[in-house]
Amino acid sequence: MNKLVTMIAAAASLVVASVASTTAVNAGAVLDKVLETKTLTVAVGTDWGKMSFLNDKHELDGYDVQVAKGVAEYLGVKVEFVTPSWDIITSGKWEGRWDITMGQMTPTNARAEKFHFPAIYFYERAVAVVHKGSKASKPSDLDGKVVGVAAGSIFESYATHTFMPNWVGVQPIQYQFKPGQAKTYATTNVAFDDLRLGDGVRLDGVVTAGTIADNAIKSGYPLKVVGDPLFSSPAVIPVLHGDKEFSDKIAAAIKKMKDDGTLSKLSMKWYGADYTTEK
Structure with a gap:
């Protein structure tokens, strides 16, 4: 029995040495x-x-x-x-x-177990968008209004005040308004199609990514972004540990x-x- 224990201990030592050598x-x-x-x-x-x-x-x-x-x-x-x-x-x-x-990977705490994040190279910004003819000039003007969001997105979570960001180094989210209704859509572009019909016709605003909003406006949608970004999420270049x-x-x-x-x-x-x- 002692001989068997000795052999097992020796084998374990070899494994440890092998792992250490491989790491080096x-x-x-x-x-x-x-x-x-x-x-x-x-x-x-x-x-x-x-x-x-x-x-x-x-x-x-x-x-x-x-x-x-x-x-x-x-x-x-x-x-x-x-x-x-x-x-x-x-x-x-x-x-x-x-x-x-x-x-543009978001560096979440869960992903940090698999990756190291050496550099942030982009920030996606959530923004509030209204019809060009709207009198709204800041996000708080959407308090109690009907706001469109993509279903299941972080923008829906923001609008319903259930947003729990978990990326590395996140700061507490400050809600700038509370909609009376968060109306969900299959995509942001479908929400924009309702918003473009006019201020308050079907929607009073939309919460989405700044890049998506900019692209829609450049494509001719009669929309405008109001106020400062609601929040920003970092995008990183990940590498393995x-x-x-x-x-x-x-x-x-x-x-x-x-x-x-x-x-x-x-x-x-x-x-x-x-x-x-x-x-």
């Missing part, structure tokens, strides 16, 4: 691979709107694509894109197939793009507004 070998492994292959592999989507899409030349383009190219340029390597589905990306089971992912050097490089690349104005210019180019700072 993998420290910095991602950055080493990127620099050795001179390639940064980035996961993006082909139909993520202005973030990333296939243009007329059937090439990937968009805000996130150009930010990724900027990161690769900072590292002194070329960029290669892959297009896995979002559920695979968020599973954390990357298995070395890509090094970073774009997609275990390579601090690589994370630091990603952080430094985004900081440089912020400091020299590149990030702001890209946001203006693709969204017509600077979404790179929290407001």
Whole structure:
């Protein structure tokens, strides 16, 4: 029996030693691979709107694509894109197939168990939108009114005062108004179709993402955003845990793009507004 216990203990020691050795070998492994292959592999989507899409030349383009190219340029390597589905990306089971992912991921506490978030590169802002002919000039003017929201969205939660954000570093949400009714729609665009009929005809306002509102207004919808954003949620470039050097490089690349104005210019180019700072 003593001999058996000794053998088990010895085997356990070998496993511990093996794990420690593997951890040591993998420290910095991602950055080493990127620099050795001179390639940064980035996961993006082909139909993520202005973030990333296939243009007329059937090439990937968009805000996130150009930010990724900027990161690769900072590292002194070329960029290669892959297009896995979002559920695979968020599973954390990357298995070395890509090094970073774009997609404006919200850094929730649950996701922090799988990923490290070295850099924020975008802030999505929730806004209150009214008809162009509305007398409303601030969100509080929608108190007691009928407000449209996409069903199941964080904007519905905000309108019903049940919003419980759980991203890393979140500040308490301050509700700027309470609708008399939060009317739900399949999509924000359907809500906009009701709002465009006129002030108070079917809706008095809509709560949605600033980028969606800006796009609708540019497309000719007779709408306007009132007041300051209701809240902002950060979007990050996630990486897997275990390579601090690589994370630091990603952080430094985004900081440089912020400091020299590149990030702001890209946001203006693709969204017509600077979404790179929290407001």
